[in-house]
Amino acid sequence: MKKSAEPSIENPCGDADFLLQLLDRAGQIFVKKLENNDRDWSYDKSKHQNGAYIPHAQRESGLFPALRLKERGSSVGNEIWEALFLTYWPQFEEKYRESRLVNYRSKGKEAHLTRIPKSAFSELLPASLLVIGCVQLAGETVFECLTLDSGSDEAALLSDIFNLDPDFKVGIFRPEEKKSEETAQIMDFAEELISAWKGGEIARFAGENAVMPTSYEMAFRARQVFMERHGLENVSPFLIGAPGDALREISRQIEWDIFREFQRRERAVELVRIVMGDEPVKIRASEIIRKLVDKLPAIDALMLSASQQRKSRAGYSYEHHIEAMLSDGQVPFEKQVILASKKRPDFILPSLKSIDRKKVGAEAGLILSAKTTLRERWKQVEREMEGRRLFLTTVDENIASSTIEDMASFGACLVIPESLRYSKETEYAGHNNVLSFREFCDGVIAPNLKAWRL
Numbered sequence: 495m496k497k498s499a500e501p502s503i504e505n506p507c508g509d510a511d512f513l514l515q516l517l518d519r520a521g522q523i524f525v526k527k528l529e530n531n532d533r534d535w536s537y538d539k540s541k542h543q544n545g546a547y548i549p550h551a552q553r554e555s556g557l558f559p560a561l562r563l564k565e566r567g568s569s570v571g572n573e574i575w576e577a578l579f580l581t582y583w584p585q586f587e588e589k590y591r592e593s594r595l596v597n598y599r600s601k602g603k604e605a606h607l608t609r610i611p612k613s614a615f616s617e618l619l620p621a622s623l624l625v626i627g628c629v630q631l632a633g634e635t636v637f638e639c640l641t642l643d644s645g646s647d648e649a650a651l652l653s654d655i656f657n658l659d660p661d662f663k664v665g666i667f668r669p670e671e672k673k674s675e676e677t678a679q680i681m682d683f684a685e686e687l688i689s690a691w692k693g694g695e696i697a698r699f700a701g702e703n704a705v706m707p708t709s710y711e712m713a714f715r716a717r718q719v720f721m722e723r724h725g726l727e728n729v730s731p732f733l734i735g736a737p738g739d740a741l742r743e744i745s746r747q748i749e750w751d752i753f754r755e756f757q758r759r760e761r762a763v764e765l766v767r768i769v770m771g772d773e774p775v776k777i778r779a780s781e782i783i784r785k786l787v788d789k790l791p792a793i794d795a796l797m798l799s800a801s802q803q804r805k806s807r808a809g810y811s812y813e814h815h816i817e818a819m820l821s822d823g824q825v826p827f828e829k830q831v832i833l834a835s836k837k838r839p840d841f842i843l844p845s846l847k848s849i850d851r852k853k854v855g856a857e858a859g860l861i862l863s864a865k866t867t868l869r870e871r872w873k874q875v876e877r878e879m880e881g882r883r884l885f886l887t888t889v890d891e892n893i894a895s896s897t898i899e900d901m902a903s904f905g906a907c908l909v910i911p912e913s914l915r916y917s918k919e920t921e922y923a924g925h926n927n928v929l930s931f932r933e934f935c936d937g938v939i940a941p942n943l944k945a946w947r948l
Contacts, residue, residue, distance in 0.1 A: 520627025545608035621891035644892035713814035716749035728822035738911035738931025844946035
Protein backbone atom coordinates (compact mmCIF):
# COMPACT_ATOMS: atom_id res chain seq x y z
CA MET A 495 0.00 0.00 0.00
CA LYS A 496 1.45 3.35 -1.04
CA LYS A 497 0.91 6.65 0.73
CA SER A 498 -0.40 9.68 -1.08
CA ALA A 499 -2.00 12.99 -0.35
CA GLU A 500 -5.75 13.22 -0.61
CA PRO A 501 -6.81 14.19 -4.16
CA SER A 502 -8.08 17.70 -4.57
CA ILE A 503 -11.77 17.95 -5.34
CA GLU A 504 -11.18 21.52 -6.53
CA ASN A 505 -9.20 20.12 -9.46
CA PRO A 506 -11.32 17.20 -10.60
CA CYS A 507 -9.73 14.51 -12.76
CA GLY A 508 -11.05 12.58 -15.70
CA ASP A 509 -11.75 8.86 -15.35
CA ALA A 510 -8.42 7.97 -16.97
CA ASP A 511 -6.58 10.15 -14.45
CA PHE A 512 -8.46 8.59 -11.54
CA LEU A 513 -7.56 5.14 -12.85
CA LEU A 514 -3.87 5.86 -13.39
CA GLN A 515 -3.59 7.53 -9.98
CA LEU A 516 -5.20 4.53 -8.29
CA LEU A 517 -2.88 2.11 -10.08
CA ASP A 518 0.07 4.18 -8.88
CA ARG A 519 -1.11 4.37 -5.26
CA ALA A 520 -2.46 0.88 -4.58
CA GLY A 521 -0.33 -2.21 -4.11
CA GLN A 522 -3.22 -4.48 -5.13
CA ILE A 523 -6.17 -3.86 -7.42
CA PHE A 524 -9.45 -5.77 -7.41
CA VAL A 525 -11.14 -5.87 -10.82
CA LYS A 526 -14.51 -7.43 -11.57
CA LYS A 527 -16.54 -7.56 -14.75
CA LEU A 528 -19.96 -6.72 -13.38
CA GLU A 529 -22.81 -9.17 -13.72
CA ASN A 530 -26.27 -7.84 -14.46
CA ASN A 531 -27.40 -8.15 -10.83
CA ASP A 532 -24.35 -6.11 -9.77
CA ARG A 533 -25.90 -3.20 -11.67
CA ASP A 534 -29.67 -3.58 -11.84
CA TRP A 535 -30.25 -3.01 -8.10
CA SER A 536 -29.22 0.61 -8.71
CA TYR A 537 -32.17 1.40 -11.01
CA ASP A 538 -34.70 -1.42 -10.54
CA LYS A 539 -36.62 -1.10 -7.25
CA SER A 540 -37.77 -4.72 -7.46
CA LYS A 541 -34.19 -5.93 -6.95
CA HIS A 542 -32.94 -6.55 -3.42
CA GLN A 543 -29.21 -7.19 -3.82
CA ASN A 544 -28.29 -3.57 -2.97
CA GLY A 545 -24.66 -3.85 -4.00
CA ALA A 546 -22.00 -5.67 -5.95
CA TYR A 547 -21.14 -9.31 -5.33
CA ILE A 548 -17.58 -9.99 -4.14
CA PRO A 549 -16.56 -13.63 -4.78
CA HIS A 550 -15.26 -15.67 -1.86
CA ALA A 551 -11.73 -16.16 -3.22
CA GLN A 552 -11.14 -12.43 -3.67
CA ARG A 553 -12.88 -11.58 -0.39
CA GLU A 554 -10.46 -13.88 1.47
CA SER A 555 -7.36 -12.76 -0.46
CA GLY A 556 -6.21 -10.31 2.21
CA LEU A 557 -7.12 -7.20 0.25
CA PHE A 558 -10.46 -6.68 1.98
CA PRO A 559 -10.95 -6.42 5.76
CA ALA A 560 -11.74 -9.67 7.57
CA LEU A 561 -15.42 -10.26 8.29
CA ARG A 562 -16.54 -10.38 11.91
CA LEU A 563 -19.62 -11.95 13.45
CA LYS A 564 -22.29 -9.32 13.96
CA GLU A 565 -23.59 -9.17 17.52
CA ARG A 566 -27.35 -9.58 17.48
CA GLY A 567 -28.15 -9.99 21.16
CA SER A 568 -30.47 -12.84 21.97
CA SER A 569 -32.17 -12.83 18.60
CA VAL A 570 -32.44 -16.15 16.84
CA GLY A 571 -31.43 -16.49 13.24
CA ASN A 572 -28.64 -17.30 10.85
CA GLU A 573 -25.29 -15.68 11.49
CA ILE A 574 -24.36 -12.44 9.75
CA TRP A 575 -20.68 -11.65 9.17
CA GLU A 576 -19.65 -8.16 8.15
CA ALA A 577 -16.85 -5.63 7.79
CA LEU A 578 -17.33 -1.86 7.85
CA PHE A 579 -14.75 0.36 6.15
CA LEU A 580 -14.31 3.68 4.37
CA THR A 581 -14.77 3.86 0.61
CA TYR A 582 -14.13 6.75 -1.75
CA TRP A 583 -15.89 7.07 -5.10
CA PRO A 584 -14.08 10.03 -6.72
CA GLN A 585 -16.10 9.89 -9.95
CA PHE A 586 -19.33 10.50 -8.04
CA GLU A 587 -18.75 11.87 -4.54
CA GLU A 588 -16.45 14.31 -2.76
CA LYS A 589 -16.56 12.63 0.64
CA TYR A 590 -15.74 9.22 2.03
CA ARG A 591 -18.59 6.95 3.03
CA GLU A 592 -18.80 3.92 5.30
CA SER A 593 -19.52 0.85 3.21
CA ARG A 594 -20.30 -2.67 4.31
CA LEU A 595 -19.07 -6.06 3.12
CA VAL A 596 -21.66 -8.53 4.37
CA ASN A 597 -22.13 -12.29 4.29
CA TYR A 598 -25.37 -13.93 5.34
CA ARG A 599 -24.50 -17.48 6.31
CA SER A 600 -27.90 -18.59 5.04
CA LYS A 601 -26.66 -17.77 1.52
CA GLY A 602 -23.42 -19.70 1.72
CA LYS A 603 -20.11 -17.98 1.02
CA GLU A 604 -21.35 -15.10 -1.11
CA ALA A 605 -20.78 -11.57 0.18
CA HIS A 606 -21.93 -8.21 -1.09
CA LEU A 607 -20.43 -4.75 -1.01
CA THR A 608 -23.30 -2.53 0.13
CA ARG A 609 -23.90 1.07 1.20
CA ILE A 610 -22.38 2.27 -2.04
CA PRO A 611 -23.60 5.01 -4.46
CA LYS A 612 -26.29 3.96 -6.92
CA SER A 613 -25.02 6.58 -9.36
CA ALA A 614 -21.80 4.60 -9.79
CA PHE A 615 -23.75 1.71 -11.34
CA SER A 616 -27.07 2.98 -12.74
CA GLU A 617 -25.82 4.19 -16.14
CA LEU A 618 -23.30 1.44 -16.89
CA LEU A 619 -23.51 -0.76 -19.96
CA PRO A 620 -23.35 -4.55 -19.56
CA ALA A 621 -19.94 -6.07 -18.75
CA SER A 622 -18.59 -2.87 -17.20
CA LEU A 623 -15.78 -3.01 -14.64
CA LEU A 624 -15.60 -2.39 -10.89
CA VAL A 625 -12.10 -1.41 -9.74
CA ILE A 626 -11.08 -1.24 -6.06
CA GLY A 627 -7.74 -0.47 -4.42
CA CYS A 628 -6.73 0.06 -0.78
CA VAL A 629 -4.82 3.32 -0.33
CA GLN A 630 -3.76 5.83 2.33
CA LEU A 631 -5.52 9.16 1.86
CA ALA A 632 -4.93 11.99 4.35
CA GLY A 633 -3.91 9.51 7.04
CA GLU A 634 -6.97 7.28 6.54
CA THR A 635 -7.06 3.75 5.16
CA VAL A 636 -9.58 4.02 2.35
CA PHE A 637 -10.82 1.68 -0.36
CA GLU A 638 -10.89 3.80 -3.51
CA CYS A 639 -13.51 2.57 -5.96
CA LEU A 640 -14.07 3.25 -9.67
CA THR A 641 -16.59 1.98 -12.17
CA LEU A 642 -15.51 1.91 -15.81
CA ASP A 643 -18.17 1.71 -18.49
CA SER A 644 -17.47 -1.20 -20.83
CA GLY A 645 -17.79 1.09 -23.83
CA SER A 646 -15.22 3.57 -22.52
CA ASP A 647 -11.58 4.14 -23.41
CA GLU A 648 -10.76 3.73 -19.71
CA ALA A 649 -12.08 0.16 -19.67
CA ALA A 650 -9.97 -0.58 -22.75
CA LEU A 651 -6.96 1.00 -21.04
CA LEU A 652 -7.34 -1.16 -17.94
CA SER A 653 -7.80 -4.28 -20.06
CA ASP A 654 -4.62 -3.36 -21.90
CA ILE A 655 -2.61 -2.69 -18.72
CA PHE A 656 -3.59 -5.99 -17.08
CA ASN A 657 -3.90 -7.87 -20.38
CA LEU A 658 -7.41 -9.06 -19.55
CA ASP A 659 -8.65 -11.93 -21.71
CA PRO A 660 -12.10 -11.69 -23.33
CA ASP A 661 -13.37 -14.31 -20.86
CA PHE A 662 -12.05 -12.45 -17.81
CA LYS A 663 -14.49 -12.37 -14.87
CA VAL A 664 -12.68 -11.27 -11.69
CA GLY A 665 -9.17 -11.03 -10.27
CA ILE A 666 -6.70 -9.21 -8.04
CA PHE A 667 -3.64 -7.67 -9.67
CA ARG A 668 -0.41 -6.08 -8.48
CA PRO A 669 0.37 -3.10 -10.74
CA GLU A 670 4.10 -3.18 -9.96
CA GLU A 671 4.32 -6.82 -11.04
CA LYS A 672 2.56 -6.00 -14.31
CA LYS A 673 5.00 -3.16 -14.95
CA SER A 674 7.91 -5.52 -14.31
CA GLU A 675 6.47 -8.07 -16.73
CA GLU A 676 6.11 -5.40 -19.43
CA THR A 677 9.67 -4.21 -18.81
CA ALA A 678 11.03 -7.75 -19.05
CA GLN A 679 9.22 -8.30 -22.36
CA ILE A 680 10.74 -5.21 -23.97
CA MET A 681 14.27 -5.22 -22.52
CA ASP A 682 15.83 -7.69 -24.96
CA PHE A 683 14.41 -5.70 -27.85
CA ALA A 684 15.61 -2.47 -26.23
CA GLU A 685 19.18 -3.78 -26.12
CA GLU A 686 19.01 -4.67 -29.82
CA LEU A 687 17.56 -1.22 -30.55
CA ILE A 688 20.35 0.55 -28.65
CA SER A 689 22.98 -1.49 -30.46
CA ALA A 690 21.45 -0.66 -33.84
CA TRP A 691 21.34 3.07 -33.07
CA LYS A 692 24.93 3.13 -31.86
CA GLY A 693 25.98 1.32 -35.03
CA GLY A 694 24.15 3.79 -37.27
CA GLU A 695 21.82 1.05 -38.51
CA ILE A 696 18.55 2.00 -36.89
CA ALA A 697 16.77 2.56 -40.22
CA ARG A 698 17.71 -0.94 -41.38
CA PHE A 699 16.82 -2.35 -37.96
CA ALA A 700 13.39 -0.70 -38.11
CA GLY A 701 12.67 -2.18 -41.52
CA GLU A 702 13.62 -5.68 -40.41
CA ASN A 703 12.21 -5.75 -36.88
CA ALA A 704 9.57 -3.09 -36.35
CA VAL A 705 7.26 -2.92 -39.37
CA MET A 706 3.59 -3.49 -38.59
CA PRO A 707 2.09 -6.24 -40.78
CA THR A 708 -1.02 -5.41 -42.79
CA SER A 709 -4.34 -6.19 -41.15
CA TYR A 710 -4.75 -9.13 -43.55
CA GLU A 711 -1.33 -10.57 -42.66
CA MET A 712 -1.94 -10.17 -38.94
CA ALA A 713 -5.36 -11.80 -39.16
CA PHE A 714 -3.81 -14.71 -41.08
CA ARG A 715 -1.14 -15.18 -38.39
CA ALA A 716 -3.79 -15.18 -35.67
CA ARG A 717 -5.84 -17.88 -37.40
CA GLN A 718 -2.72 -19.99 -37.88
CA VAL A 719 -2.05 -19.81 -34.13
CA PHE A 720 -5.68 -20.71 -33.40
CA MET A 721 -5.69 -23.69 -35.77
CA GLU A 722 -2.42 -25.02 -34.36
CA ARG A 723 -3.70 -24.55 -30.81
CA HIS A 724 -6.91 -26.49 -31.51
CA GLY A 725 -5.61 -29.02 -34.05
CA LEU A 726 -7.63 -27.68 -36.99
CA GLU A 727 -6.87 -27.52 -40.70
CA ASN A 728 -9.20 -24.61 -41.38
CA VAL A 729 -11.77 -22.41 -39.64
CA SER A 730 -14.96 -23.70 -41.24
CA PRO A 731 -17.82 -22.82 -38.87
CA PHE A 732 -19.28 -26.27 -39.52
CA LEU A 733 -16.20 -27.97 -38.05
CA ILE A 734 -15.85 -25.79 -34.95
CA GLY A 735 -18.19 -26.46 -32.05
CA ALA A 736 -18.50 -22.82 -31.05
CA PRO A 737 -17.52 -20.71 -34.09
CA GLY A 738 -18.56 -17.45 -32.43
CA ASP A 739 -16.30 -18.11 -29.47
CA ALA A 740 -13.55 -18.99 -31.94
CA LEU A 741 -13.96 -15.61 -33.63
CA ARG A 742 -13.73 -13.93 -30.25
CA GLU A 743 -10.61 -15.85 -29.26
CA ILE A 744 -8.89 -15.15 -32.58
CA SER A 745 -9.73 -11.45 -32.82
CA ARG A 746 -9.82 -10.33 -29.18
CA GLN A 747 -7.06 -12.49 -27.73
CA ILE A 748 -4.64 -14.07 -30.19
CA GLU A 749 -4.49 -11.28 -32.76
CA TRP A 750 -4.51 -8.63 -30.04
CA ASP A 751 -1.41 -10.18 -28.44
CA ILE A 752 0.34 -10.28 -31.82
CA PHE A 753 -0.64 -6.68 -32.53
CA ARG A 754 0.55 -5.44 -29.13
CA GLU A 755 4.00 -6.94 -29.62
CA PHE A 756 4.40 -5.41 -33.07
CA GLN A 757 3.10 -2.04 -31.93
CA ARG A 758 5.38 -2.04 -28.89
CA ARG A 759 8.38 -2.55 -31.19
CA GLU A 760 7.22 -0.14 -33.86
CA ARG A 761 6.52 2.70 -31.42
CA ALA A 762 9.77 2.13 -29.52
CA VAL A 763 11.81 2.50 -32.70
CA GLU A 764 9.82 5.54 -33.87
CA LEU A 765 10.25 7.23 -30.50
CA VAL A 766 14.02 6.74 -30.55
CA ARG A 767 14.23 8.09 -34.11
CA ILE A 768 12.10 11.14 -33.23
CA VAL A 769 14.21 12.07 -30.21
CA MET A 770 17.68 10.80 -31.12
CA GLY A 771 17.67 10.81 -34.91
CA ASP A 772 19.15 8.10 -37.12
CA GLU A 773 22.82 8.99 -36.77
CA PRO A 774 24.69 8.02 -33.57
CA VAL A 775 26.17 10.98 -31.70
CA LYS A 776 27.55 11.54 -28.23
CA ILE A 777 24.84 13.28 -26.27
CA ARG A 778 24.47 14.52 -22.70
CA ALA A 779 21.42 14.03 -20.50
CA SER A 780 20.59 17.75 -20.66
CA GLU A 781 20.50 17.59 -24.46
CA ILE A 782 18.20 14.56 -24.37
CA ILE A 783 15.81 16.49 -22.11
CA ARG A 784 15.82 19.45 -24.52
CA LYS A 785 15.09 17.11 -27.42
CA LEU A 786 12.20 15.53 -25.53
CA VAL A 787 10.66 18.91 -24.84
CA ASP A 788 11.26 20.09 -28.40
CA LYS A 789 9.73 16.93 -29.88
CA LEU A 790 6.63 16.84 -27.68
CA PRO A 791 4.22 17.58 -30.57
CA ALA A 792 5.71 14.73 -32.60
CA ILE A 793 5.58 12.41 -29.59
CA ASP A 794 1.94 13.34 -28.96
CA ALA A 795 1.14 12.60 -32.60
CA LEU A 796 2.90 9.24 -32.29
CA MET A 797 0.82 8.27 -29.24
CA LEU A 798 -2.40 9.43 -30.91
CA SER A 799 -1.67 7.43 -34.04
CA ALA A 800 -1.04 4.36 -31.85
CA SER A 801 -4.51 4.70 -30.33
CA GLN A 802 -6.16 5.20 -33.72
CA GLN A 803 -4.23 2.25 -35.15
CA ARG A 804 -5.64 -0.03 -32.45
CA LYS A 805 -9.22 0.98 -33.17
CA SER A 806 -9.00 0.69 -36.96
CA ARG A 807 -7.20 -2.67 -36.76
CA ALA A 808 -10.02 -4.28 -34.78
CA GLY A 809 -12.70 -3.62 -37.41
CA TYR A 810 -10.68 -4.79 -40.40
CA SER A 811 -9.40 -7.93 -38.67
CA TYR A 812 -12.89 -9.07 -37.70
CA GLU A 813 -14.02 -8.83 -41.32
CA HIS A 814 -10.99 -10.88 -42.39
CA HIS A 815 -11.88 -13.64 -39.92
CA ILE A 816 -15.54 -13.72 -40.99
CA GLU A 817 -14.44 -13.95 -44.62
CA ALA A 818 -12.06 -16.82 -43.81
CA MET A 819 -14.81 -18.73 -42.00
CA LEU A 820 -17.27 -18.31 -44.86
CA SER A 821 -14.64 -19.37 -47.39
CA ASP A 822 -13.50 -22.41 -45.40
CA GLY A 823 -17.14 -23.40 -44.89
CA GLN A 824 -17.77 -23.08 -48.66
CA VAL A 825 -20.52 -20.56 -48.05
CA PRO A 826 -21.06 -18.45 -51.19
CA PHE A 827 -20.84 -14.71 -50.58
CA GLU A 828 -19.95 -11.37 -52.10
CA LYS A 829 -18.00 -8.75 -50.20
CA GLN A 830 -18.38 -4.96 -50.19
CA VAL A 831 -20.86 -4.94 -53.08
CA ILE A 832 -22.34 -1.52 -53.88
CA LEU A 833 -26.11 -1.43 -53.43
CA ALA A 834 -28.52 0.90 -55.20
CA SER A 835 -28.42 3.09 -52.09
CA LYS A 836 -24.62 3.42 -52.57
CA LYS A 837 -24.09 1.48 -49.34
CA ARG A 838 -21.44 -1.24 -49.07
CA PRO A 839 -22.52 -4.03 -46.71
CA ASP A 840 -19.67 -6.21 -45.47
CA PHE A 841 -21.08 -9.45 -46.91
CA ILE A 842 -24.04 -10.53 -48.99
CA LEU A 843 -24.99 -14.22 -48.85
CA PRO A 844 -25.02 -15.70 -51.42
CA SER A 845 -24.92 -12.74 -53.86
CA LEU A 846 -26.47 -9.41 -54.73
CA LYS A 847 -28.13 -11.00 -57.76
CA SER A 848 -29.77 -13.58 -55.54
CA ILE A 849 -31.19 -11.19 -52.96
CA ASP A 850 -32.45 -8.87 -55.72
CA ARG A 851 -34.60 -11.65 -57.20
CA LYS A 852 -37.21 -10.79 -54.58
CA LYS A 853 -37.61 -14.41 -53.53
CA VAL A 854 -39.54 -15.04 -50.34
CA GLY A 855 -37.91 -16.64 -47.32
CA ALA A 856 -34.41 -17.77 -46.50
CA GLU A 857 -33.47 -18.75 -50.05
CA ALA A 858 -33.44 -15.07 -50.97
CA GLY A 859 -30.22 -14.63 -49.03
CA LEU A 860 -29.22 -12.02 -46.50
CA ILE A 861 -26.89 -9.19 -45.57
CA LEU A 862 -24.24 -10.00 -42.97
CA SER A 863 -22.54 -7.05 -41.33
CA ALA A 864 -19.46 -7.58 -39.14
CA LYS A 865 -18.92 -5.12 -36.29
CA THR A 866 -16.47 -5.75 -33.45
CA THR A 867 -18.25 -3.05 -31.47
CA LEU A 868 -21.72 -1.79 -32.30
CA ARG A 869 -22.55 1.26 -30.18
CA GLU A 870 -24.57 3.50 -32.51
CA ARG A 871 -23.07 2.18 -35.75
CA TRP A 872 -25.77 -0.43 -36.20
CA LYS A 873 -28.13 2.39 -37.21
CA GLN A 874 -25.92 3.07 -40.21
CA VAL A 875 -26.18 -0.59 -41.18
CA GLU A 876 -29.97 -0.46 -40.89
CA ARG A 877 -30.04 1.81 -43.94
CA GLU A 878 -28.42 -0.98 -45.96
CA MET A 879 -31.39 -3.31 -45.51
CA GLU A 880 -33.72 -1.97 -48.22
CA GLY A 881 -36.21 -4.68 -47.28
CA ARG A 882 -33.60 -7.43 -47.12
CA ARG A 883 -32.81 -9.61 -44.11
CA LEU A 884 -30.02 -8.15 -42.00
CA PHE A 885 -27.80 -10.01 -39.55
CA LEU A 886 -25.23 -8.16 -37.45
CA THR A 887 -22.40 -10.25 -36.07
CA THR A 888 -20.34 -8.91 -33.18
CA VAL A 889 -18.12 -10.07 -30.33
CA ASP A 890 -19.23 -7.10 -28.23
CA GLU A 891 -20.45 -7.78 -24.67
CA ASN A 892 -21.90 -4.39 -23.87
CA ILE A 893 -25.06 -4.13 -25.98
CA ALA A 894 -27.91 -2.93 -23.79
CA SER A 895 -31.29 -4.65 -23.85
CA SER A 896 -32.96 -1.45 -25.10
CA THR A 897 -30.62 -1.36 -28.11
CA ILE A 898 -31.37 -5.00 -28.92
CA GLU A 899 -35.08 -4.16 -28.84
CA ASP A 900 -34.48 -1.21 -31.19
CA MET A 901 -32.75 -3.57 -33.61
CA ALA A 902 -35.69 -5.96 -33.44
CA SER A 903 -38.07 -3.14 -34.38
CA PHE A 904 -36.11 -2.70 -37.62
CA GLY A 905 -36.01 -6.44 -38.27
CA ALA A 906 -32.27 -6.75 -37.58
CA CYS A 907 -30.87 -9.87 -35.90
CA LEU A 908 -27.72 -10.09 -33.79
CA VAL A 909 -25.25 -12.95 -34.16
CA ILE A 910 -22.96 -13.33 -31.15
CA PRO A 911 -20.41 -15.72 -29.58
CA GLU A 912 -21.93 -18.78 -27.94
CA SER A 913 -20.49 -18.01 -24.49
CA LEU A 914 -22.22 -14.61 -24.47
CA ARG A 915 -25.68 -15.94 -25.36
CA TYR A 916 -26.74 -16.56 -21.75
CA SER A 917 -23.84 -14.92 -19.93
CA LYS A 918 -24.60 -13.26 -16.58
CA GLU A 919 -22.64 -10.21 -17.71
CA THR A 920 -24.62 -9.56 -20.90
CA GLU A 921 -28.24 -8.70 -21.74
CA TYR A 922 -28.64 -10.96 -24.77
CA ALA A 923 -30.86 -13.57 -23.09
CA GLY A 924 -34.60 -13.35 -23.69
CA HIS A 925 -34.42 -11.64 -27.10
CA ASN A 926 -35.81 -13.48 -30.12
CA ASN A 927 -33.63 -11.50 -32.53
CA VAL A 928 -30.39 -12.78 -30.96
CA LEU A 929 -28.66 -15.92 -32.25
CA SER A 930 -25.38 -17.53 -31.35
CA PHE A 931 -23.03 -18.00 -34.29
CA ARG A 932 -23.66 -21.73 -33.98
CA GLU A 933 -27.42 -21.18 -34.23
CA PHE A 934 -26.92 -18.85 -37.20
CA CYS A 935 -24.79 -21.38 -39.08
CA ASP A 936 -27.06 -24.36 -38.35
CA GLY A 937 -30.44 -22.65 -38.59
CA VAL A 938 -29.94 -19.95 -41.23
CA ILE A 939 -26.98 -20.84 -43.43
CA ALA A 940 -26.90 -24.66 -43.55
CA PRO A 941 -30.54 -25.23 -44.67
CA ASN A 942 -30.02 -22.91 -47.66
CA LEU A 943 -26.54 -23.87 -48.81
CA LYS A 944 -27.81 -26.20 -51.52
CA ALA A 945 -29.99 -23.48 -53.05
CA TRP A 946 -27.30 -20.82 -52.63
CA ARG A 947 -24.68 -22.89 -54.43
CA LEU A 948 -26.80 -23.33 -57.57
